[in-house]
Amino acid sequence: MARGMSIHIGLNAVDPTQYEGWHGELGACENDANDMADIAKSEKIQEKLLLTNDATRAEVIQVIRDAAAVLNPGDFLMVSYSGHGGQVPDLDDEEPDGMDETWCLYDGQLLDDELAACWAVFKAGVRILVFSDSCHSGSVVRAMAYRALESTGALRAVLDLDGQSVARFREMPRNVAMRTYRAHRSFYDGLQAKVKEHVVSASVLLISGCQDNQLSQDGAFNGAFTGSLLRVWKHGTFQGGYREFHRSIVMTMPPTQVPNYFWIGAPNPEFEAQRPFTV
Numbered sequence: 001m002a003r004g005m006s007i008h009i010g011l012n013a014v015d016p017t018q019y020e021g022w023h024g025e026l027g028a029c030e031n032d033a034n035d036m037a038d039i040a041k042s043e044k045i046q047e048k049l050l051l052t053n054d055a056t057r058a059e060v061i062q063v064i065r066d067a068a069a070v071l072n073p074g075d076f077l078m079v080s081y082s083g084h085g086g087q088v089p090d091l092d093d094e095e096p097d098g099m100d101e102t103w104c105l106y107d108g109q110l111l112d113d114e115l116a117a118c119w120a121v122f123k124a125g126v127r128i129l130v131f132s133d134s135c136h137s138g139s140v141v142r143a144m145a146y147r148a149l150e151s152t153g154a155l156r157a158v159l160d161l162d163g164q165s166v167a168r169f170r171e172m173p174r175n176v177a178m179r180t181y182r183a184h185r186s187f188y189d190g191l192q193a194k195v196k197e198h199v200v201s202a203s204v205l206l207i208s209g210c211q212d213n214q215l216s217q218d219g220a221f222n223g224a225f226t227g228s229l230l231r232v233w234k235h236g237t238f239q240g241g242y243r244e245f246h247r248s249i250v251m252t253m254p255p256t257q258v259p260n261y262f263w264i265g266a267p268n269p270e271f272e273a274q275r276p277f278t279v
Contacts, residue, residue: 002074002075002076002279003046003070003071003072003075003076003279004040004043004044004045004046004075004076004077004078004279005045005046005047005048005067005070005071005075005076005077005078006036006037006040006045006046006047006048006077006078006079006080007047007048007050007060007063007064007067007077007078007079007080008033008034008036008037008040008047008048008049008050008079008080009033009050009051009055009060009079009080009081009082009083009103009105010029010030010031010032010033010034010049010050010051010052010055010081010082010083011024011026011029011030011051011052011055011082011083011084011104011105011106012025012026012027012028012029012030012051012052013025013026013052013106014083014084014104014105014106014107015106015107018106018107018108018180018184019104019172019176019180020176020179020180020183022172022173022176022180024083024084024104024172026083026084026168026170026218027168027218027219027220028082028218028219028220028221028222028223028226029052029082029083029133029170029218029223030051030052030082031221031222032080032082032133032222032223032226033049033050033051033080033082034049035222035226035230036078036080036082036131036226037049039233039236039277040078040277042235042236043236043277043278043279044279045076045078045277045279048063050063052106053106054106055083055105055106056105056106056107056108057105057107057108057109057110060103060105060110061110061114061118064079064118064121065118065121067122068118068121068122068123068126071122071123071126072123072125072126073123073124073125073126074125074126074127075126075127075279076126076127076128076129076278076279077122077126077127077128077129078128078129078130078131078277079128079129079130079131080130080131080132080133081103081130081131081132081133081134082133082134082170082223082226083103083104083105083133083134083170084103084104084134084135084170084171084172085101085102085103085104085132085134085135085170085171085172085216086101086102086103086104086109086172086177086180087100087101087102087172087177088100088102088109088111088177088181088188088192089181090192100112100113100192101212102172103115103132103134104134104172108184108187109180109188111188111191111192111195113191113192113195114191114195116195116198116200116264117195117198119198119200119202119204119264119265120198120199120200120201122200122201122202123201123202124201124202124266125201125202125203126202126203127202127203127205127268127271128202128203128204128205128265129205129207129242129276129277130204130205130206130207131206131207131208131209131225131226131229132206132207132208132209133170133208133209133216133223133225133226134170134208134209134216135169135170135171135172135209135210135214135215135216168217168218169215169216169217169218170209170215170216170217170218170223171215171216200264200265200266201265201266202265202266203263203265203266203267203268203271204263204264204265205242205261205262205263205268205271205272206260206261206262206263206264207242207245207246207249207259207260207261208259208260209223209224209225209226209257209259210225210257210258210259210260211258211260212260214256214257214258215256215257216257217257224253224254224257225249225253225257225259228249228252228253228259229249231252232245232248232249232252233245233276238275238276239275240275241272241273241274241275241276242261242271242272242273242274242276243261243272245276246259246261
């Protein structure tokens, strides 16, 4: 019988001493993590919560590696992240925009290259489902376009799904990202030097809150993406595979925030066709 595990990460703030005075305050990320953990529990999946102060770089990497140590071919892992998305300069020329995307954990950023290294530890045949409700802006020009819309109120009218009066995004501001990178350059450059290309044998399906050149909106209770996911899931009444699940979420989202869908590692048509969260 297959085994199911899940890890749910939600940060409503970060340690300002590690982000050059930036607190990164958000309102709904811990709620997102709790709600995704509730889905796991309803599907009889063992859940692990990491909220704000507990969501450190070392802890997140360790719990993922702990899961890799016990999961076997056919087993299932769900990982959900709600928080700020950040960037550091890409030193390996792997990214079209010259920037590596990151998760802004409490005590520092976790690079997408480090996540790839984590997935590479899992055995072939393990099914991994990742949700990332965070921003991945590709350039400062794109981010500035969002800010201009927000200042006019145009974006608020489209994105304010929870009725809050001011739109707030899960984006690490560009100036903060660069200031933080410069202050900790040797650390982040060292991470990239240590983390090289890895072969991922497991099947990793990522459904992200937006495209690389878009921003994910925070909310009064849930993030825009997580809130839409919950409405589509509808307490487990949704029927269909992951592609249908993704398309249904996209249909409820504004054109300024289009959830992405892509695979890392081994393609797995059987996994893709399963009802979401099937162990």
